[in-house]
Amino acid sequence: MTSFSVTNEKSPSLITGYAGGTVTVLIWATWLLATRHSAATPLGSIDIGLIRYGVPALALSPVWLKIGLLPKSVPLHLLALMVAGAGAVFFLVATLAIHATPAGSSGILLGGSMPLATALIGVFIFGERPDITRKLGLAAIVGGVLILLVQSLADASLPWTSFVLLPAGAVLWASYTHAFRRSGLTAIQASALIAIWSFLIIAALAGVFGTSLAQASAEDLGLQVLSQGILSGLVAMVAYGTAVKTLGGTQAAAFTAITPVLATLGGGVLLGEEIGLAEIAAAVITGIGVALSTGIAARRR
Template identity: 30%
Template structure:
C-alpha cells in the first residue's frame, strides 16, 4: 500500500464500510465453517439435555465444559495477556460471567425441565432481543426496518413458546425461564466480546480458564463431589468430547472463521439454523415430541433472526466488512 493510500485509509471514519474481498473458495470455506458451528451447537444442546437426564453430576459437566478447554488455552492466555489486560475490565467481566458457569448451569438445569427444541430456540433466539435492548439503551444504536420487523417476529415466537410451556406445566415454564435468563447472559457476553475486540480463541480463553479454575477449586476445596468414579467411561466420555472438545474449542474457531469469510450478517443467517438442526436431532436421537405451537415458535424465531440480521435488506450478494474499533480502557 502506498503512502497516499495509507493516508486515505487513515482518514476514513471509524464506521466506514468497505467491500469484503473474497473469492468462491473462501466463501465456500466460510459456509462450511458456519454449518460446522451449527452442528456443534446443535450437538451441544443435545448433549446438555442428555447430560441433564443422566447420572453425571452437573459439576462434572461444568468441568468438562470449562476445565478441558481452559487447560488447552492456558498457554494462549499467558502469551496474549498483555493484549487481554488492555481490555476494559467491564467487558472482561461480561465475558467471564456471561458465558461462564452461571450460563452453563442455567442451561443444564433448564434442560432437565424442558426439551431441546425450547432450549435451542430460546437461548440463541431470544439473545437478539436482549442485545438490541442493551445496544439501544446503552449505546444509542439505531434500528432499521428489517431489524425491527425481525425482532417483532422473534418476540412473537418467544411468546408462543412461553404460552405453550406454561399451559402444559409449571415445570416446563420454569425451564423456559431458565433459558431466557441464560439468553440474557449470552447477550451480555456477545456485547462484551464485540466491545473487547478480542480474537475468537482469545475470548474463549478469557471465558474458559477462570471458569475452569473456579469449578476445579470448588471440586477440590468445596462440598462438591465427582460422580465419575461411580460411572463407566462410556457414560461420560461422549460428554467430555462434546462439551470440552467440540463446544469448548471447536465452536469458537468455526464461528470466527465463518465471520471472517462471510461477514457477520451472512454468518448469523446460517447460525439461525441451530434451533432447526437441534430440534431435528432431538427428534431423531432422543425421540422428543414436537407440538404445533413449538414449531410455530421455532419458525418465527428463526425467520426473525434472519430478518434482524439485515441480510434480507442488504441482499445475499452484498458482503460487507465494518472497520471495528474496540472500546479500550
C-alpha cells in the same frame, strides 16, 4: 425504490462471518442435545462444566499463558462480563434449566432469546439502530418464543424455571457478545481466557460439592468430551468470536436463533421427545426471523 433480496456477492470477511455463525449453531444444537442427554447420566452440571472448560483450557494453554490471566489491555469489567456471559455462570444457569426442559423448547427459549437480548442491549446501551429488515426478524423471533409460551401455559408442560433461567442465560450471552466485541481480543484469545477462568471457578465448586465423573461410563464421558469440550467449548467459541468480529454482535447473535429448528428436530429424532404443531411452528417462525435479523436478506436501493 426499495426492495429486499438475498445478496449474491459477499466479501471474504462476510463469508467468514456467516461460516462462523453457521458452525456455531450446528454445534450449539449438538450441545443442547448432549446436555439434555446428560440428565439421564450420573453427570451433573459441575462434572460437565469441568469437561466443557477443562478441554479448551488445556488446548489453548499456550495462548492464556502468553497473554496472562488478566491482560493489561482488557478492562477488568469487560473480562468479567465475558467470563460470566459465556463461561461458568452462563453454563451453570443454562445447564440447570436444560436438564428440566425438552431440547426443542430449550433451543427456542435460549437460542431464540439470544439475538433479542443482544439487539436490545445494542439499542438501549450502545445506541445501535437496526434497519426494518432486522426489526422484522427480531419480531418473528419473539413470535416464535410467544407461541411456545402460550402452548406451555395451556398444558403446563414446562416449569417456570425454563422461562426464567433460559432467557437469563440469553442475557448473559448477549453481555458477553458486546463485551468481547469491545475487548480488543482475538476470538482465540477470548476463548482461552474464558476457558481457563471458567475451569478454575468450576474446579473450586467441585472442591466444595464434589464430582461424579468417576461414576460415569466411558461412553458418556466420551460424548461429553466431544460435544462439550472439543466442539462447544473450543470450536464453537472460536467460530462465534470470528462471527462477532466480522459481522458485529447483533448480527452474529441472530444466528443462534437457528438453534431451535435443529434442536427441535434433534430432540424428536435422537432423544424421542414429542414434537407438536406448536413446537414446529415456533421453530420455523424463529428460523425465518434469523434470515431477516442476520442481514442475509440484504436491502437494495
